[in-house]
Amino acid sequence: MLQTRREILSVFTSSASTTGLHLVSEGPAHSHRITVKSTRHGREEFFKAVLLGRSSEWYHYRLNVFGVVQGIELVVCGTHDSCIPLPVWSVDEAKSYTPGETAIPLADLATPKIRGTKYGSLLLVAALLSGKAEALTLLNDPSFPRSTRYRYHAKVRQYATLKPGVKLNIR
Incomplete structure (x- = not known):
């Protein structure tokens, strides 16, 4: 499983010719924002x-609270294990x-x-936050x-509000 920023970017750029997605620019090392050309x-x-x-x-x-406001249009992730209201590119798959x-x-x-696993629980919370009728x-x-x-319901309320502290840098 890909975990670090460097691993994900390495696989993402090496598979650009077959996937049709190219890394145009990446922010500074402390930023998680990238620009992708499709x-x-x-x-x-x-x-x-x-x-x-x-x-x-x-x-x-x-990021469900402030990510879209920052202009995020796509999520590039190592593993897709959630339900997000944006397009997702899974680098693993x-x-x-x-x-x-x-x-x-x-x-x-x-x-x-299935629901009792950590993966199933997080998926159900994400589907509830996305407003999926099945959830x-x-x-x-x-x-x-x-x-x-x-x-x-408590988990949904928790994830729907900002936590105190420094936010993830996506500028």
């Missing part, structure tokens, strides 16, 4: 992107995800065995334990 679909487009190890870091760093698309179907989260239906299902429902 030559896919027969035309050139430029995107302001944020570089993350995992797509779930979008919510961890509260060399695959593009549309806004709101997840790596596994949200219907699989109805199984407590809301699952959460309001009468068979869903009430204490678990309250815990997910």
Whole structure:
């Protein structure tokens, strides 16, 4: 799994000829913002992107609160493990995800065995923050334990507000 900025950028740039995505510029070493040129679909487009190890870091760093305001149009990540309202490019899979698309179907989260994992839990919270109807239906299902429902509502409130301290630098 790709984790560091250097590893992700290395794989991203080395696969540019096959994927049609090229790194135009990267910010300073302390910044997570990059500019990406897409030559896919027969035309050139430029995107302001944020570089993350995992797509779930979008919510961890509260980019859902201030990332879009900063002009972020694309998420380039090592591993796609979340539900984000922006297009996502997963470097591990060399695959593009549309806004709101997840790596596994949200219907699989109805199984407590999957939902009980860290990955499943983060995916459900992200789907709730994105306003996905499947996640809301699952959460309001009468068979869903009430204490678990309250815990997910608390996580959604937590991720929907900024934490005190220094924000992730995406300028």
